[in-house]
Amino acid sequence: MAVVTSYMCLAVPTRVVAVNGNLATVNVQGVHTQARLDALGEPVAIGDYLLVHAGFAIRRLDPEDARETLRLFDEIFALQAEDG
Amino acid sequence: MPHTGFEMSPDPFRLRDPLRARAFADLLARWTPPRPVRIVHVCGTHEITIAQHGLRELLPDGVEVLEGPGCPVCVTSTRDLDRAVKLAESGAIVCTFGDMTRVPGTRRTLAEARAEGADVRVVLSAADAVAIARKHPDRPVVFFAVGFETTAPGTAAVLLDSPPANFSVLCTHKLIPPALSALMSTPPVHIDAFLAPGHVSTVIGARAYAEVAERFHVPIVVGGFEPLDVLYALWLALRELREGRAEVENAYPRAVTADGNRRAQELLARAFEPCDAVWRGIGTIPASGLRIREDLARWDAERRFAIEGEPGEERPPGCRCPDVLMARAVPADCPLFRTACTPLSPVGPCMVGTEGACHVWYRYGGRPKL
Numbered sequence: 227m228a229v230v231t232s233y234m235c236l237a238v239p240t241r242v243v244a245v246n247g248n249l250a251t252v253n254v255q256g257v258h259t260q261a262r263l264d265a266l267g268e269p270v271a272i273g274d275y276l277l278v279h280a281g282f283a284i285r286r287l288d289p290e291d292a293r294e295t296l297r298l299f300d301e302i303f304a305l306q307a308e309d310g
Numbered sequence: 311m312p313h314t315g316f317e318m319s320p321d322p323f324r325l326r327d328p329l330r331a332r333a334f335a336d337l338l339a340r341w342t343p344p345r346p347v348r349i350v351h352v353c354g355t356h357e358i359t360i361a362q363h364g365l366r367e368l369l370p371d372g373v374e375v376l377e378g379p380g381c382p383v384c385v386t387s388t389r390d391l392d393r394a395v396k397l398a399e400s401g402a403i404v405c406t407f408g409d410m411t412r413v414p415g416t417r418r419t420l421a422e423a424r425a426e427g428a429d430v431r432v433v434l435s436a437a438d439a440v441a442i443a444r445k446h447p448d449r450p451v452v453f454f455a456v457g458f459e460t461t462a463p464g465t466a467a468v469l470l471d472s473p474p475a476n477f478s479v480l481c482t483h484k485l486i487p488p489a490l491s492a493l494m495s496t497p498p499v500h501i502d503a504f505l506a507p508g509h510v511s512t513v514i515g516a517r518a519y520a521e522v523a524e525r526f527h528v529p530i531v532v533g534g535f536e537p538l539d540v541l542y543a544l545w546l547a548l549r550e551l552r553e554g555r556a557e558v559e560n561a562y563p564r565a566v567t568a569d570g571n572r573r574a575q576e577l578l579a580r581a582f583e584p585c586d587a588v589w590r591g592i593g594t595i596p597a598s599g600l601r602i603r604e605d606l607a608r609w610d611a612e613r614r615f616a617i618e619g620e621p622g623e624e625r626p627p628g629c630r631c632p633d634v635l636m637a638r639a640v641p642a643d644c645p646l647f648r649t650a651c652t653p654l655s656p657v658g659p660c661m662v663g664t665e666g667a668c669h670v671w672y673r674y675g676g677r678p679k680l
Contacts, residue, residue, distance in 0.1 A: 239323050262437055264467035267573025275323070277509060277565060280407070280457065281435020282464035284571055285512045289322035291564035296325065299542065303333045306340070 354665020515570025
């Protein structure tokens with residue numbers, strides 16, 4: 227379990243449980259908190275993952291992109307093994 | 311997709327399985343440059359990932375990773391702290407992030423001022439400080455704003471959202487790319503590559519480092535905060551060094567684009583303009599700070615209240631925070647670390663901030679010998 231280490235910087239994504247205009251309620255490791263959407267510049271829906279810093283969302287995250295990163299890692303390992 | 315033998319975590323954003331970490335450790339060993347190299351990151355959250363997961367143990371001999379000025383609490387100047395303390399002592403409600411209340415200024419911390427009757431409140435967001443101002447319309451409420459490009463958009467958003475007349479901001483936001491330039495141009499320089507902070511880069515975009523990479527011929531790799539993200543970014547840095555390249559690479563594409571978050575950048579540009587800023591332990595770095603723009607001056611605490619800092623800067627004898635912040639020393643190099651200086655009674659700012667290198671090394675150990 228990751229630890230929420232700082233008031234300012236959360237390295238872990240939060241999940242949107244409700245949206246009310248410029249304000250989203252997000253779940254961060256079981257705790258509900260508010261995130262303003264002013265600095266995001268894209269629409270948000272329930273279930274979306276958000277990066278939130280000091281109460282403001284700065285990016286929507288797609289789980290598929292994380293899976294894509296793992297696939298990239300595995301390709302690198304395979305390629306490097308061939309070169310080795 | 312062929313079966314790779316690697317597991318998929320049920321949480322899609324947890325990139326930390328030991329098998330892939332080992333595979334990266336093997337790659338790092340194979341790509342180790344012939345001479346020792348130092349890779350510097352500037353993000354407390356990177357240090358937490360590295361220390362918490364013991365990643366230094368996976369690094370080959372000759373590859374060192376250090377935290378530079380990566381903790382906004384640690385680099386806030388004593389002058390700015392003293393001004394916040396004076397505002398609190400003069401009767402204003404001063405709101406700031408938790409760690410800031412415990413950082414020593416010249417005379418005292420904000421927490422000590424509070425113990426003697428000042429009204430100092432911990433907030434989680436600039437928006438919380440505005441809410442406090444609305445609740446106390448008869449009192450001046452000052453938001454002591456610290457942080458890099460990740461937190462500054464929130465301060466900008468509340469400044470642009472017509473806050474109440476009794477609200478103002480003591481603005482000490484700072485910018486990362488000028489800090490990288492300062493580290494590269496202040497001799498002696500022993501930095502071979504940078505691991506750039508993921509979420510600062512979410513806002514400013516990977517391209518924002520291109521000028522620094524080119525000017526100083528230094529590889530800069532944007533990295534995320536899961537253990538595999540960090541190992542991948544370090545491998546890209548080693549590969550650049552081996553191939554003699556000095557480019558910006560993005561190892562965190564799920565959160566960072568080349569151009570960054572345009573909306574957040576627009577908020578920053580509308581609320582702030584660059585200014586010279588003093589970084590604790592480092593000194594003045596040109597155009598490395600954000601100042602509130604003239605048309606928002608009525609919410610600028612610096613313009614509204616005549617507040618001076620204390621003369622001189624406190625430099626506790628023996629404290630090596632300046633060297634730690636310049637990435638010239640690790641916490642264990644400091645004679646006070648774990649002896650005179652601990653999280654419960656910190657001597658220097660790097661032990662106060664939960665993202666400070668000394669605080670992180672105290673909690674997790676920095677350079678494990680497993």
